[in-house]
Amino acid sequence: MAKKPYYITTAIAYTSGKPHIGNTYEAVLADSIARFKRMEGYDVRFQTGTDEHGQKIEIKAEEAGVTPKAFVDNVSGQIKNIWDLMNTSYDKFIRTTDADHEKQVQKIFKKLYDQGDIYKGYYEGKYCTPCESFFTESQLVDGKCPDCGREVVDAKEEAYFFKLSKYADRLIDYINEHPEFIQPESRKNEMMNNFLLPGLQDLCVSRTSFSWGIPVDFDPKHVVYVWIDALSNYITGLGYDLDGNSDPMFEKYWPADLHLIGKDIIRFHTIYWPIMLMALDLPLPKQVFGHPWLLMNGGKMSKSKGNIIYADDLVDFFGVDAVRYFVLHEMPFDNDGTITWELMVERLNSDLANILGNLVNRTISMNNKYFGGVISNPGVCETVDEELKAVALAMPGKVAEKMDKLRVADAISEIFVLLRRCNKYIDETEPWVLAKDESKKDRLATVLYNLMEGIRISAVCLEAFLPDTAKKILDQLGTQRRSYEELGEFGQLETGGKVVEKPEILFARQDLKEVMEKVEAMHEARAVKEEGPAQEENAQDEEVIDIEAKPEITYDDFSKLQFQVGEIIACEEVKKSKKLLCSQVKIGSQVKQIVSGIKKYYSAEEMVGKKVMVLVNLKPAKLAGILSEGMILCAEDAQGNLSLMVPEKEMPAGAEIC
Known part of the structure; x- marks a missing residue:
């Protein structure tokens, strides 16, 4: 009997910068649902990815002195690495700069235009650059963007518009007939009372004031506005083709069983997206869940507020599963959580x-x-x-x-x-x-x-x-x-087998004072790093070390050595040794035990959660009577002090060092 298909998506992350733990929560939440559905026997398709076009990206790329494509390549890579770090089991990581996605977006735009659902006009109103949204004066809150609270500017430009009002009554009927469509209930009431019932205004779906976007192929000075571009990913990622040549995967998995999104973008997913699908004569997703926010000390995280926590920092301190547990367990169903x-x-x-x-x-x-x-x-x-x-x-x-x-x-x-x-x-x-x-x-x-x-x-x-x-x-x-x-049935644990001889500590207790001291040191080090060039002036005064050269080796000699990134998941002191620590190091899907003479420089507790460089294929040997199955690499200064060699960027355990 064939497994029943189940298609779940996250909102695609905007590539304006590194995602914080609040952004990461959504990917972990979706992953837990996807994994559970697989456990229940479903044929699961889990899609996530990155949203990479728009004026904000163009501005940030210019500030960084790089092309928009180079900018989004870097940030999309960071986002994917963090999703991988958090052990999310996605089946597809889509990027809106993917060529097949861009081609289908152009086809969708043209079809909607040809059938009269999109028309050309002018837009004049209040514009929020971070949200890439126009608002009327009445929609502003205290004169600012109703979504993000930032300043808006007056803007007027030629644009194409999508006739939302044409489909509004049909959408209202659909929501009334499918009470499970928008969850939780409070989000549905918000959409109905604040937007649908008062009457929908037509939606601006193209821009001419910037160029970083998918061109409208029949009017190249326009680029497709972010929401038609971004929202289409849910079908283009399944191989949807407007000309009737869709991948069989689209027929298998669409409509989506669940769009999992943040509550701040519920309007786009429960009004704009369903109306787009109606205009394309496609089924609507079965459910859209607008999850709450993960707040820091009661406030929404933002760089401007200086209250951001990043997932990789938390993992460095506590490990992946501890972070997963916290964000999943501490988030209520329909109220904001705190971290x-x-x-x-x-x-x-x-x-x-x-x-x-x-x-x-x-x-x-x-x-x-x-x-x-x-x-x-x-x-x-x-x-x-x-x-x-x-x-x-x-x-x-x-x-x-x-x-x-x-x-x-x-x-x-x-x-x-x-x-x-x-x-x-x-x-x-x-x-x-x-x-x-x-x-x-x-x-x-x-x-x-x-x-x-x-x-x-x-x-x-x-x-x-x-x-x-x-x-x-x-x-x-x-x-x-x-x-x-x-x-x-109780009693399925096999008898006659044996438990492990020495149980591994799953989670080591943490001392709050020590953790907070390390957090403070991390923030200070980051602040110094961000100050930048001031330190470069003294670069000539930095210590340098010359060591005696060893005989040259060939590439074949070097290729025999296998270096990989390892994650230390447990560590303890070697009894009766003043120098040795014994670490359990996760490398890909396996765990190796490695004994290192670094006790003077790192405590066992400090080692847990670190990503290190490991010589994996070193012949096992016993140190102080304990088997060591590799070598953790360190640098040594002139005084003999050791420092672990760690990846400059976040890398998954098992990544090859080459």
């Missing part, structure tokens, strides 16, 4: 390190201690077991119910209900007490089995939200992932 460094530390320590990490660690450790790691289930049950089993069996259904309603934070909370119940079960059964009585050995084995099975079920459900952590848990239990559908 601060302090809240990150609190959530990491309380939920991830304590409730989840400590549970997994001590359960596996007890099974190793009392049964040599072997998993068994003698079936010596007591009444106290029944509640744990009931919670475990009910949880997957509750998670699915919440996910069907896009209540992702609530779905994660259901998983943690089971994890908390497992911790309570330990207190109730007291395995350490059972271990003292040989006659209760089978009961002890049953208790530990119940715990490991509860953890296994939790890990399967966590996969959509914390994919790396879920895999680590299953690996430590020595078991393979089963399908989500198979969670209806």
Whole structure:
């Protein structure tokens, strides 16, 4: 039986600059939904990408002294790298500068013009450059842009207009007949009461005051306005062709099941986009969800306010899955959420390190201690077991119910209900007490089995939200992932197998004071860097080091060495050693254990989350009795101080260094 298709998209990110954690949240949210749908057996198509045209880009490129294409190539690359860093499993990363997209946009514009839906006129009004939107005087808020709050300017230019009013009644009927189309309910009410019911004005869909855009092919002094260009990506990314030569993928996945967007662009996706589709005689998407914002100390993040937090900085401090957990768990369904460094530390320590990490660690450790790691289930049950089993069996259904309603934070909370119940079960059964009585050995084995099975079920459900952590848990239990559908029965953890001999710490607790000191140092270093040329004047005074040259090697010699970017996911001091740290380094899909003599310069806690350069194919050797499977590269100054070699730009774990 063929899998049912499911098509989910994010809004495409605007390439005006590096995205902050609030922008990144949307990609992670969409990824969690896409992963969960795959777990449920759907044939998922997940699309994201970048929006790359417009006056704002043209201005920024000129300020940077580069062409607009060079500018967007750089920023689009940054955005894609961050999406990759956050482990988002997109199937298509579209760019609006892609040639096939631009060609279809021109065809769409021409068709709408030919059928009388687009006409030429003049636009005169208040224009917001950052939002690339015209407004009437009555639409302004305190004389400023109603969307972003910035200053507007008077503008008049020749433009083409799209007859929104022609389709307004049809759209109103559609929304009334499909109450699930706009979510949450508050967004639907806003669109109906503020825009549709008062009457739609025709939409400006071309510009002549700048050139960085897709040319209107029959009137080249005009470029296609951003919203026809950007919104079309949802169909061009599926291979839509207006002349009837669409890719079979378009027939398979359209209409989209879900457009996931920020609440600030809901109008464009629930009014302009549906009317475009009506004019093209295409089905409308099944649902548009306008998610809330992730705020910093109660305010929207912006560079001008100086309150931006970037995803890669958070990952450097806490790791990918900790950041994913925070943004997914802390965002309500229809209200704005808040992020601060302090809240990150609190959530990491309380939920991830304590409730989840400590549970997994001590359960596996007890099974190793009392049964040599072997998993068994003698079936010596007591009444106290029944509640744990009931919670475990009910949880997957509750998670699915919440996910069907896009209540992702609530779905994660259901998983943690089971994890908390497992911790309570330990207190109730007291395995350490059972271990003292040989006659209760089978009961002890049953208790530990119940715990490991509860953890296994939790890990399967966590996969959509914390994919790396879920895999680590299953690996430590020595078991393979089963399908989500198979969670209806308690007791599927295989007996006879063994848990890992030494459980890995999933999440290390963080000291708030130390974290805030590092954050302050990071901000200071960044401020100094941004000051720029002042330091270059003293460049001639910088220390230089000459070392004795080694014999020349050939390219063939060099090609034998395999260098890759590694991410340190765990690190601990080597006992009885003053110099050595033992790191678990993620390189692609594998983890290598590497021992390094850098304890004097870096603490174990400081190492976790860093991206480093690794010599991967160094022959394994034992240092202080511990196997080391590679080498972490450092630079050394004249005084012998070491500094880790780290990528200048954000790169994924496993990237080849060449």
